Amino acid sequence: VSGALDKLQEETVELKEAAATGETERISEELGDVLFSAVNVSRFFKCSAEEALGMTIRKFIDRFAYVEKSALEAGKRLEDMTLSEMDALWDEAKLK
Structure with missing residues (x-):
């Protein structure tokens, strides 16, 4: 290994x-x-590399959906948010 x-x-x-x-x-x-x-x-x-990648893709989709939903609930558009703001939401999503 x-x-x-x-x-x-x-x-x-x-x-x-x-x-x-x-x-x-x-x-x-x-x-x-x-x-x-x-x-x-x-x-x-x-x-399985394929299964591992699939799990990672699912995690990404779930976390990104959380970021989008949280931004929308805060009345913000992702395009208008700073990277720092999005990172904070991403970190929240990782805790879910």
């Missing part, structure tokens, strides 16, 4: 370096390497 995690970290560093160049093709390639490495890590933990 530790080797796979090290590889994931290495690929993440390479993605950050690619991002600094702004070269879309290189960024895409490195992002693919990060995703592949993450799937490899999931194998070592005997987890």
Whole structure:
């Protein structure tokens, strides 16, 4: 497991370096390497990468819905809120 995690970290560093160049093709390639490495890590933990991603997507949808609903109840539009305001609502959603 530790080797796979090290590889994931290495690929993440390479993605950050690619991002600094702004070269879309290189960024895409490195992002693919990060995703592949993450799937490899999931194998070592005997987890389904697809199921893990599905759980994360569901959490995101639920939390974003909470942020939207809370903003609406406060009479605000997301477009008019600061990142700090949205982050505060996001943190509330995480506690639910």
